[in-house]
Amino acid sequence: MKLNEEEQDILAGKQGPVPKKALEHQIKVGDFFGAVDFVPVTQAHIMADTESLGEAGVQWLEGLAAEKAGRRRVRIPTITDPRGTDFAKAAFLRHTKAMLTLEERAIAAFVRLGVLMTNTCINYQTVQPATRNEHVAYGDTGVVIYSNSVCGARSNFEGGPSALSAGITGRTPRYGFHLPQQRLATLHVRVEDTPATLNEWGALGGVIGRIAGNYWAVPVIEGIEGAPGSDALKHFGAAMASFGSIALFHLVGLTPEASRLADVAPDVKSLPSQRVSRADFTALQQSYHSTDEVDVVVFSAPQLSLLELRDIAALCDGRNFKKPLIAITSPQIKPDSDHMGFTQTIEDAGGQVLSGMCFYQSYAREMADAHGWKRLATNSAKLVNILGGYGYQPMLGSMEACVEAAATGRLV
Amino acid sequence: MSANKTFTARHAMGKAVRGEALVAKDGFSARYDLDRINGVFSRPAHKLVGQSYVGKILVLDTAKGGVATAWMLLEMQSRGIVPLAIVLNSVNPIIAQGAALGDVPLLAGFDVDITQAVAHGSTVEIDPARKMLAVRS
Numbered sequence: 001m002k003l004n005e006e007e008q009d010i011l012a013g014k015q016g017p018v019p020k021k022a023l024e025h026q027i028k029v030g031d032f033f034g035a036v037d038f039v040p041v042t043q044a045h046i047m048a049d050t051e052s053l054g055e056a057g058v059q060w061l062e063g064l065a066a067e068k069a070g071r072r073r074v075r076i077p078t079i080t081d082p083r084g085t086d087f088a089k090a091a092f093l094r095h096t097k098a099m100l101t102l103e104e105r106a107i108a109a110f111v112r113l114g115v116l117m118t119n120t121c122i123n124y125q126t127v128q129p130a131t132r133n134e135h136v137a138y139g140d141t142g143v144v145i146y147s148n149s150v151c152g153a154r155s156n157f158e159g160g161p162s163a164l165s166a167g168i169t170g171r172t173p174r175y176g177f178h179l180p181q182q183r184l185a186t187l188h189v190r191v192e193d194t195p196a197t198l199n200e201w202g203a204l205g206g207v208i209g210r211i212a213g214n215y216w217a218v219p220v221i222e223g224i225e226g227a228p229g230s231d232a233l234k235h236f237g238a239a240m241a242s243f244g245s246i247a248l249f250h251l252v253g254l255t256p257e258a259s260r261l262a263d264v265a266p267d268v269k270s271l272p273s274q275r276v277s278r279a280d281f282t283a284l285q286q287s288y289h290s291t292d293e294v295d296v297v298v299f300s301a302p303q304l305s306l307l308e309l310r311d312i313a314a315l316c317d318g319r320n321f322k323k324p325l326i327a328i329t330s331p332q333i334k335p336d337s338d339h340m341g342f343t344q345t346i347e348d349a350g351g352q353v354l355s356g357m358c359f360y361q362s363y364a365r366e367m368a369d370a371h372g373w374k375r376l377a378t379n380s381a382k383l384v385n386i387l388g389g390y391g392y393q394p395m396l397g398s399m400e401a402c403v404e405a406a407a408t409g410r411l412v
Numbered sequence: 413m414s415a416n417k418t419f420t421a422r423h424a425m426g427k428a429v430r431g432e433a434l435v436a437k438d439g440f441s442a443r444y445d446l447d448r449i450n451g452v453f454s455r456p457a458h459k460l461v462g463q464s465y466v467g468k469i470l471v472l473d474t475a476k477g478g479v480a481t482a483w484m485l486l487e488m489q490s491r492g493i494v495p496l497a498i499v500l501n502s503v504n505p506i507i508a509q510g511a512a513l514g515d516v517p518l519l520a521g522f523d524v525d526i527t528q529a530v531a532h533g534s535t536v537e538i539d540p541a542r543k544m545l546a547v548r549s
Binding site for chain 2 (some may be wrong): 029213
């Protein structure tokens with residue numbers, strides 16, 4: 001990679017060992033992808049739950065944080081994805097002392113590095129959305145696909161080590177979705193039926209993710225009626241990223257880079273084309289319906305907006321749950337949920353409102369073992385895609401059906 | 413399938429290794445697909461479900477899913493419950509970032525479908541410095 005004078009100084013260790021280590025990591029990745037140079041970034045977002053980090057990852061962070069003050073801090077606003085627990089609800093979750101200690105060590109290291117502990121995967125709804133053409137280094141695939149597609153920002157998937165490195169150096173290798181040519185459509189999708197509910201938006205995202213199939217694919221989508229809200233596109237993008245590793249989509253007439261089809265597909269006839277109907281996204285949902293019986297209901301992945309919590313609270317009002325219901329939001333939303341009475345309404349019915357974590361990033365396998373949870377109902381297509389690997393039988397349903405399942409023990 | 417044939421990758425990093433290939437036309441995500449405690453593929457729909465990946469050269473189609481793999485390869489490496497190398501038709505940045513941090517050799521991008529070109533259970537050598545994969549038996 002071509003390095004400017006400052007980058008050569010960093011690599012020579014003139015700014016200390018932490019920026020040097022960060023830049024060395026970034027050069028390895030940049031060289032792998034043939035990046036010509038670095039691009040400055042304005043924000044970084046780090047996925048670093050301790051289930052992923054493990055002891056080795058936490059020690060790696062602590063090694064960086066041990067550098068003396070003045071030579072270890074991030075140089076751009078750097079925020080965090082959900083943590084591995086909600087300390088206030090750790091007893092309910094049956095998270096062990098060892099898990100909590102590892103979390104505390106990771107948090108202490110991040111704080112010493114100057115990272116802002118926002119603990120959210122919906123920063124585009126709660127902290128500060130990136131703007132069009134803003135180069136950022138975001139982790140969490142749902143954050144990246146939303147920021148690229150809906151906001152028009154420019155980011156690759158930046159895993160925790162790379163996002164932290166970008167925070168420390170203030171730059172990232174210029175490859176992938178930082179390059180204009182990478183943002184053109186590679187696949188044309190015509191949607192024949194517009195989803196009506198969040199689970200359907202997620203299922204449609206999952207179907208398109210499977211069709212598109214790899215990180216470098218960029219679907220351009222026509223046929224969506226009306227203007228989907230932020231929560232709909234949140235579930236749509238998160239599922240597409242989860243099922244297909246997709247980082248960017250365009251909705252013609254809706255997302256900022258695709259006012260017209262020709263803006264992102266100058267020669268659309270040369271692109272592979274697919275039609276997707278309600279039958280396709282209904283089939284995806286039904287493929288997960290392995291039983292009617294439910295052990296636990298989870299609303300998470302992505303974290304819930306205030307409006308989703310409002311809707312869940314309305315459905316929970318006056319109910320008496322037979323099965324655990326868990327609703328997970330961000331630390332920025334939780335105080336409003338408390339203040340507006342949504343938390344109380346959900347918990348009066350027997351549910352739990354948690355914040356700052358996400359179900360699958362919080363020792364999902366260990367929670368399954370500790371609670372005897374296996375059959376899990378959710379309205380998140382992303383979550384059903386992930387949890388099979390953790391030993392669950394995840395099932396996808398509407399928000400209404402999932403709340404009903406908590407009351408009756410059956411998802412119908 | 414090709415014995416004693418070599419294939420050139422477009423992307424490569426890490427050290428040269430030789431080992432048994434575990435091959436499937438399926439994706440790879442450390443979080444979605446693996447039981448990292450026991451070292452086996454665990455997602456029920458994965459074509460390698462139940463098989464141990466420890467010390468094997470994984471030859472798979474594409475990197476999938478979330479960003480956790482970027483940390484997890486380091487954690488798996490620290491416990492010795494890690495693939496010997498990973499070979500993919502198509503990569504995403506996460507697997508490259510994870511391989512860089514976890515010191516796991518990685519090859520990706522071939523002119524053929526590498527999951528069809530390498531036989532399951534065959535012995536292969538990979539040499540990232542030369543961006544080369546060789547099937548030995």
